[in-house]
Amino acid sequence: MAPLKYLEQEYPILDSNFRNFCATHGIFSEEDLLLHDLHVLVAFAEQQSTSERLKQGITQVLSIIDGQHQPWLNGMELLEDAQLNKHVLSTGCEGIDLLLQGGLRMGQLTELVGASSSGKTQVCLLATSNVAKKHMDGVVYLDTGNSFSPQRVIDFIRQNPDPAIDQAKHRILQKVMNRILCHSVFDIFTMFDVLHQLEVNLRSQMQKGDCQVRLLIVDSISSLVTPILGGGGSQGHALMTSAGFLLKKLAHEHNLVVLVTNHTVGGEGGISKPALGESWKSIPHVRLRLSHDQGSSIYNVSVLKHPSMASGKAARFTIYD
Amino acid sequence: MFIDLDCRFDILRLSKMLKHRINGQSNGSIKKIDQEHMDFDLWNNDTKKNPTYDEELYSLCMRRFLFIRCYDSFQFLATLKTLHYRIQKEQELHGISVHILMIDGIGAFHWIDRASTFMPLGATNRKTPSLQTVSETVVQEIRKLLLLHPMLVIATKATIFGDRYSMTETKRNLGKLDASNSRSISSTSLQLPYREYMPSVWQTFVTHRVLVGASDDPLIRTNDSDRSLYFSEWLLPPQSFVDKFIVKEAGVFMVP
Numbered sequence: 001m002a003p004l005k006y007l008e009q010e011y012p013i014l015d016s017n018f019r020n021f022c023a024t025h026g027i028f029s030e031e032d033l034l035l036h037d038l039h040v041l042v043a044f045a046e047q048q049s050t051s052e053r054l055k056q057g058i059t060q061v062l063s064i065i066d067g068q069h070q071p072w073l074n075g076m077e078l079l080e081d082a083q084l085n086k087h088v089l090s091t092g093c094e095g096i097d098l099l100l101q102g103g104l105r106m107g108q109l110t111e112l113v114g115a116s117s118s119g120k121t122q123v124c125l126l127a128t129s130n131v132a133k134k135h136m137d138g139v140v141y142l143d144t145g146n147s148f149s150p151q152r153v154i155d156f157i158r159q160n161p162d163p164a165i166d167q168a169k170h171r172i173l174q175k176v177m178n179r180i181l182c183h184s185v186f187d188i189f190t191m192f193d194v195l196h197q198l199e200v201n202l203r204s205q206m207q208k209g210d211c212q213v214r215l216l217i218v219d220s221i222s223s224l225v226t227p228i229l230g231g232g233g234s235q236g237h238a239l240m241t242s243a244g245f246l247l248k249k250l251a252h253e254h255n256l257v258v259l260v261t262n263h264t265v266g267g268e269g270g271i272s273k274p275a276l277g278e279s280w281k282s283i284p285h286v287r288l289r290l291s292h293d294q295g296s297s298i299y300n301v302s303v304l305k306h307p308s309m310a311s312g313k314a315a316r317f318t319i320y321d
Numbered sequence: 322m323f324i325d326l327d328c329r330f331d332i333l334r335l336s337k338m339l340k341h342r343i344n345g346q347s348n349g350s351i352k353k354i355d356q357e358h359m360d361f362d363l364w365n366n367d368t369k370k371n372p373t374y375d376e377e378l379y380s381l382c383m384r385r386f387l388f389i390r391c392y393d394s395f396q397f398l399a400t401l402k403t404l405h406y407r408i409q410k411e412q413e414l415h416g417i418s419v420h421i422l423m424i425d426g427i428g429a430f431h432w433i434d435r436a437s438t439f440m441p442l443g444a445t446n447r448k449t450p451s452l453q454t455v456s457e458t459v460v461q462e463i464r465k466l467l468l469l470h471p472m473l474v475i476a477t478k479a480t481i482f483g484d485r486y487s488m489t490e491t492k493r494n495l496g497k498l499d500a501s502n503s504r505s506i507s508s509t510s511l512q513l514p515y516r517e518y519m520p521s522v523w524q525t526f527v528t529h530r531v532l533v534g535a536s537d538d539p540l541i542r543t544n545d546s547d548r549s550l551y552f553s554e555w556l557l558p559p560q561s562f563v564d565k566f567i568v569k570e571a572g573v574f575m576v577p
Contacts, residue, residue, distance in 0.1 A: 026447040034398040035448045035458050039465065062406075068399040070390055072407060075383030078332040238436030241429075248328045249392055279432060282479045285329055307331040310549060310568070 003029045011060050017050055018057040030068070033061055082107070085255045089214065092130030092156070093123060095317025096301055100286070101309075104257045106214070108307075109248050109283065112261045113274040114290035119299045120261040121147045122319050123290065124219050127259060129156035132179040137214035140198060141182040142191060144223045148182050159320070181213075188224040188239055195246055202254045216250060220261040222275045229277065237279055244283035260284070274304070281305075322408075322419055324400060325390040327426030327479075332388075339382055341571035343375055385417060394430045394455045401462040408470055422466075424476040430455075431518060456520040463526070476527075478519065530557035536565065550576065 004022060007014050007030075022028070025044065027036055038058060045054035073081075088102035097103045104110050104127070112120045125148070128139045132153075141148055157176055185191045202213065218224075225243070228236040251258040262280075267273035274280075274287070281287075287304035302314035323330070387407075391397040408419050434452040448454045463474060517524060536550040553564045565576040 028447065031395065031450055032447060034395055034402065035450060035454050037458075037461060037465075038402065062403065065399045066403040066406070069396045069403070070392075072387055072389045075332065075335065075386035075388065076380055078386075078388055079336055079383060082332050234432055234436040237432040241432045245328065245392055245433075252328065252390075278480070282327060282329075282426070285331075307329070308334045308337070312549070 007064070011064070013053065013057050013060050015057075018054060021045065021048065021054055030064070033065065038062065089127075089131060089135060089257050091123065091127040092134070093126050093317050093319070095299070095315040096123065096288070099288075099301060099303065099313060099315040100306075104215075104259060105286075106255045106257050107252045108285035109244070109251055109258045109260065110286040110288065111274075111284040112259065112288050112290055113264060113304065114261075114292075115264045115272060118290045118292045119319065120290055121219055122152075122299075124217050124259060124261065125149065125152050126156050126319065127215060128180055128217065129153045129176075131215045131257075132176045133157050135214060137179065137212055139180045139215045139217065140213055141180060142185050142194060142216075142218045143182055144185055144191075144218070144220055146184065147219060150177065150182075153177070153180065185224065188228060188243065191218065191224055191243065192246070195243075195250065199246075199250060199254075202250070213254070214256060216247070216256050216258045218247070218258075218260040220263060222262040225276055225280075240276065240280060241283065244280070248283070248285075322387045322404075322421070323389070323423045323425065324397070325388065325425050326397060326429035328390050328392065328429075330388065330390070330425065335386070336383070337570065338572045339379060343378055343382075345571070387411070394434055394450070397430070398455070398458055398462070401459065401466070404462075404466055405469055419470060419472050422463075422472055422474045424474070426479065427476040427523070428478045428519065453520055453522075456523050460522050460526045480516065527557070530555070532556050 004014060004019050004027070008016075008019075021044075022032075022041075025036065025041060027033055027041075038061075042055060042058055045051050045058060048054055086105060086107040088100070088105050090097050090103040112123060114120045124141070128141060131137050131139050154173065154177070157173065183194050185194060198213070198216070221243070225236070225240045228239055230236065247258045247260070250256055263275050264272040265275045274289075284305070286306050289302045289304050291300045292298075293300070297318050297320060298316055299319060300314060300316050303309055303311050305311055389400055391400055404422075412418055431452065434450070434455050437450060437452075467474070531553055532555075533551060533553045536552045549567070551566050551568065553566060554560070566573050567576055568574075
């Protein structure tokens with residue numbers, strides 16, 4: 001949001017006379033304009049000798065403000081966008097796909113909640129391999145705990161061998177793996193950097209070779225946020241909600257599936273509950289709870305929250321070693 | 322008009338509910354017309370389903386739903402400041418006027434605004450963007466808007482501080498509330514503890530307030546599946562009873 005003087009080049013009506021008038025009312029930049037009552041400003045402008053030009057300036061400023069928000073859409077346009085661009089991506093895990101009526105939806109932020117070794121990272125790696133192999137799309141994986149395992153991804157890719165590609169196996173494998181970009185991030189500020197860079201890349205439509213990024217994973221977001229929550233200040237919560245907004249914006253504007261993982265903490269009565277507290281609860285679109293039967297390869301997944309499904313629906317699935 | 326601050330709106334859900342509503346009304350005669358959605362002449366003797374009519378009605382209704390999402394307070398303020406002109410444009414182009422303004426998640430930017438600290442700005446009469454100034458400007462802009470376009474403003478707000486329930490706040494400017502006198506007084510009011518975190522300028526602006534949340538009662542069984550029971554309690558003006566409702570595919574249904 002620029003100070004007003006930088007706008008003069010493009011909008012000559014916002015000349016120094018206009019800016020001086022604004023300055024007497026404490027308006028120096030676009031942000032100040034947003035916080036000020038423009039009708040009152042017009043009333044003051046009437047009293048000036050150059051009232052006509054000033055009012056034209058105010059009108060110009062209003063149309064600049066009109067360009068600062070997202071465009072208004074009607075229901076049909078929204079629906080078309082949803083039907084054309086916001087498809088469902090299969091995770092490669094039948095149980096989850098069935099539960100979610102197809103898989104993870106593009107444009108939505110999905111959260112996987114579970115205790116440690118409940119299978120969250122496994123599901124992330126499975127989804128990664130599925131998107132890179134079957135959908136032939138790019139994956140950006142933000143790994144906060146060194147849990148990303150290329151070998152595991154390769155195992156998943158190899159699990160459903162396609163006879164046609166057996167001959168050129170190595171080359172194909174390389175191609176698939178090249179679609180996966182893994183960043184190690186250990187604090188929330190690095191995550192913001194990586195996400196902003198991703199946003200720039202997506203906006204300028206830089207594509208890696210032949211693929212477009214479709215899946216963004218943050219494993220785990222709670223390990224980035226938990227250290228900054230707590231204490232008396234609100235900085236931690238502000239960063240957490242900002243991160244949520246950035247992830248949702250990336251999901252919606254660039255039609256990505258965004259998947260984040262969260263761990264659990266003890267709650268009242270000894271029942272574990274998702275970490276990150278109440279403010280985080282309303283941020284993801286979909287919240288799923290994962291758990292793992294001890295010693296077996298059977299996992300349970302249940303819906304904690306979903307925009308069009310009742311919570312409590314559950315399914316089981318198996319991940320083979 | 323719908324301002325999505327939580328950025329979680331699901332158009333497919335709205336689409337389904339609208340289709341259910343249209344299908345439900347085209348079977349049999351139409352007794353009550355929802356003024357917001359229909360401007361056609363009444364047809365009340367054709368009991369057969371007319372698919373073309375339904376489709377046209379559906380797309381007309383969908384086009385009347387205007388949506389915008391905001392990713393931060395500045396975008397929200399920019400939207401409010403230019404809302405009057407947008408409404409005027411709709412009136413000129415399509416001849417429709419706005420009846421409801423919905424704001425989903427008035428507390429969405431609460432933490433971000435609260436934590437925003439700006440460098441000292443030099444001039445003493447300059448407003449620094451903060452939770453207080455942003456809320457004041459929001460209230461001011463909505464007040465001005467209501468002077469020009471009397472309409473119903475409904476805002477949702479999630480409780481943040483360790484409480485399990487969420488709230489819906491309503492501002493009434495035009496039209497009467499359908500008095501729920503017909504509801505029987507079932508149980509004592511719950512008076513659940515919730516903490517108000519919006520600045521007082523917003524709190525005093527609100528004229529009606531409803532608290533909704535998941536009920537502690539066990540899941541009730543309907544025809545097809547178990548459904549969670551939700552409650553809604555009027556806080557402002559305070560009522561002594563609590564309504565219960567369930568959420569189905571077709572929408573929200575009160576439970577007696």
